[in-house]
Amino acid sequence: MTTATTPLGFVDISLDGQPVRVPAGTSVFDAARVNGINIPTLCHLQNQTPVGVCRLCVVDTGARVLAASCVRPVEPGMKVVTNSEKVVNARKTLLELLMSDHPWPCARQQNSGDCELETLAKAAGASPSRFAKRTVARGKDDSSLAIAVDHDACILCDRCIRACDEVKSNFVLGRMGKGYSAGIAFDLNSPMGDSTCISCGECMVSCPTGALTNKNVVGTVIAAGPDAQGLQAEDLLQIPVFNGVSGTFLELNRGAIVKHRFRKDQIICREGEFGSTAFYILEGKAKVSISTPMAHVKTQGGAKGFFKRLTSTLVAREEDQREEEARDRTIPIDASVDLAYGNPVAELGPGDLFGEMTCMNFYPRSATVIAQSDVVAFEMLRNVLDIMLKNKTFRAQLDHTYRRRALENHLRGVPMFAGLSSEFIEHLKKSVELQRYAPGQVIVQQGTPADSFYLVRIGFVKVSENYPGGELVLAYLSRGDYFGEIGLLGGGFRTATCTALDHVELVRISGDDFRDMVALFASVRIGLEAVAAERRAANQQRMHMVHNVPIDQFLSQGLMEAQSLLILDLENCTRCDACVNACADAHDGITRLVRDGLRFDQYLVATSCRQCRDPLCMVGCPVGSIRRRNSLEVIIEDWCIGCGLCAQNCPYGNINLHPFEVLVDDPGRTGSKKTAIRQKATSCDLCMNLKEPSCVYACPHDAAHRVDPRTFFATMLGQGSAK
């Protein structure tokens, strides 16, 4: 049909009987589309290389088989029929095949009513399908915060794969397996949330069905006030940090990000409050501080006998210095700065992100942020922050801010690094790597070669060792803590396993840099070796205990590390609660003891701090103020902000909050003070100032005893087995 009159570079074809002229190289699909003929398709998108896998766009070109029009270029004289009975029937069968395995209605159809497969199938009369359903479900993947994956709704159109590769160059998604069991997979078939996926959302907006859909966070919308403004996707995309984020994703998450304008002196967030958002400052300056009194709870009195009431008071460090507190440490907070113990105030400015832990891990706010000038800031929910954190531009910026502002403090905050030269810190600023870990991800594995040293920047890391019968948690590390030195200084192998408990961000110092550091700075080496030796000794001691008390139940119930357990002999106990009342009397009316707990034979182990094997109370402290002493006692540091998370986390109810009246700056009147209630967490202090714990003393039936669990249980259980 291309004749002498066809201009160069053009092709004449016949399309459903009509003569049509299109540029050479045009696909039959496009030739039809520009001429007003709509050919159905599921795998073809205009901005992606056509792959011709769904076969719905087949047309009759007069050959033995039909041709997929999206991948077939026009040829001179081609006679194309797009809608013959043969073609329409074939398409209907294809839709029916896909519908037989399709969860109907799928997530997309339910959310927005626009599942492309269901729409086409309905139009073609291919639904419900006459074919047998798939017998083995391919499953769902709920691991990503932003995107829900339903493999059963996947029709393998490869749109998401091309979106990830061609459109965004992220190279995460591919096909896996073969034939009928083929599916899509992230990286090495990792769950999406654990993969290298940056949640750009491109796959999801490319997906024709409910296989990849936007995940709604519960209570997604941030309350918008007079000074807060919900944002349109177009507005956001103008802002450089949103460069590379899918506009459709932002569109779908409208309400999960809000722009606020805070006036000078307005409080942006308060320490101790629970929240679920993070803030990103666009303009202006803000002051970040903690206002809690720098003091810990001390129980005093009792010198004249038990009936003199004990008093708990707040004492500052100067008056009551505890061991290990001699060193000055910085207070880790949920922002890109650390606060100095002496003066816990810092400034945040444009480009700073704060509230990351609150947003990602739902921990209480670690500090109070007050606008110092007019401040414009984004407040965002978890799914938006997750996407932002995975965005290359934003990551690079955060990374830069961190290296510039916080890394030095962070390093210097580790006492033994105080002696590092500025040059070396400058070198480290460039060479360290920031790494993110998802909850549950193993950072280092016991027994594997040690090649790096880590500082915790965000989140909690569980340090555990394998021992016969299970895992022993050695410590929970949070911001400001470090690990990896034992392996590097010692035999070159990891002595413990470190696992991310929540969203964790670490500063990784390479083994080479670490060795340089140790070689160049004697103070660092001496300090680290001392700490490593201390940790090794403490670990050995714990392992030793474990080996000497081989009673699984005993161990698993968290008793083995207890210094002094309160045991109630239930054969004598009349449940009069005198012990509880005595405890309350001795502690400002607040009991630190509950007559409830685990039973062994006739004994009840009442709840009072038992220095657990796995001290869950330490997980989540937003300011890292609860920790374990080398003597195993759990202590609460001065800067406890009274948020109560540790009390909530303690499975035995052994941590209580103690209210104190304190003087604080009056926000209403600059320069003056006012009285306010501040809480501090407390746990059982064994009535340390008394000869005997008040609970034991108060028991009228000789049922309450304080015992050393190792000897007591060894004897008691030994007798039990002898019976």
Added chain:
Amino acid sequence: MIFDDLRVIQLRYGFLPKAELEGLSQRTQTPLYQIHSVASFYPHFHLLPPPKAEVRVCADMSCHLNGACQLRADLLSRFANSRPEDVQIRDVSCLGRCDHAPAISINDHIFTDVTAAHAEQIARNAIQGNTIREPYPEHPRIACKADPYGESQKYGVVRKLTQSKDWEAVLAQLKAAELKGMGGAGFPTSMKWDLVRKQPDPVKYVVCNADESEPGTIKDRFIMTNLPHLLIEGMIISGLVTGAKRGILYIRHEYRLQEEILGAEIRRCYGQGLLGKGLLGSDMDFDLEVFVSPGGYICGEESALIEAIEGHRAEPRNKPPFPGQIGLWQKPTVINNVETFINVPQILARGVDWFVSQGAGGSRGLKFVAVSGHVTHPGIFEVPMGVPMRDIILNHAGGVRSGRQLKAFAPSGPSSGYLPASMADVRLDFKALAEAGSMLGSGAIVVCDDTTCMLDMALNAVRFYRSESCGKCVPCRVGSQKMADLLVGWTQGGVPETQYRADLALLDELSEAMSLTSICGLGQIAPAPIQSVLKHFRTEVDAHVLQGQCPSGICFTPAARAGEAPRVGIRP
């Protein structure tokens, strides 16, 4: 090359540990997903630690006809109390030992003519940690009519051509001989070579498809064992004629012996200046290497094969463009079957007239055919093209064994469908078989005696395609499974008549859609076996569904109901 990297890792660990794949990704700057998409595609690679004895029973046509189901059931009961980390018994697609059925592989070593007791012994040996070795059958060099050289100096055609350089004459002779592709499609060889020759691109390739994996097809195995020099000569000629300087011989990994024979022959050629730079002192170069397939029937599809060489998933490309225009690494590529290549030096050495005279009944040339199934002497035979099928089955393969009657035969594995005994006089010829509603294909004649259930054979063939579908396009990926599901229903009974009528209509719609819309031949041909059975053995199928009877007593048995063992490469 990704396959080499993966093989090195698998050799060291027995499987592909995640940490090693992550290391490979770092080293080679390959995205993780690419490594996984390839490693999870090919049955050759293990993503999980394999058991000590991985027993795979060939489940396809010839082995199926020779008791593979019973063998598998026996083995499953013999190892019923074994731990999965010790032994796993699964199905595998055709291992290319159809003349010695049933065949099994244990830890990738192939054993033929096995009994359950024999297989158990080998597997127990492997469980105990002993190394097991594939027995290499002694293959005496069988003198073939196809070899123009005999005891005289080989590679005579190449020697002459490097002097004359008369490429047009080569193409003219191939055209005059009407040489067609012997892999199944029967495309004229001279046209293919001429197309590549005319491409202006200075870089071109010659690829030999020695990946024959269709059940029943073992002729290339025989040719590579006995006539390796003809194959290499054919490839060199193709390179010289088309201007390609590099050849790749793609061989299935189950053919280790042939890989060795060809490797030795290639080294000999390099030693004699027949390969490499300045071929025989001329100004022409041609290098040849062997590429071992990571496995799968789909790799025999020419564009899927090219994808495999490039290190991708073996998913067929949309055509056009054809490999002759855009092939391996986007360059013009000649890709021919083993038997096509060996025909070239035959024709050029002895002339077109000789070639024409070798055929029977107006057909041309010689043909290697494999006969397997229920015959007395299964094997590979060199016959004149055009002889009647009955002649081959009776005179070469010794007829149907144990005095049984011929019921049906597949002229070329599952792709050709099944023809009834009444059509056994059909000639071995492209046109004659096409007219009979079948095809010459690769010459893999599978013979069924009168104890065979044809519905069972159709289901067996459909399952083969289902298992070997690459999954790229919808009609084949989903359609092959739904077709198998439908037939399973028929073989298990309990389908009411109205449902059966509806099923038949649905099957026709499905067959039509698969044939018309699948990207490659696999999906297009997958409906052929059941359609041929419905055409020639309809009463038998009706008896199954309407009367609940299997005339051959195969279906409705507990063993048949138990369904199939999971196949390699099928990961639910």
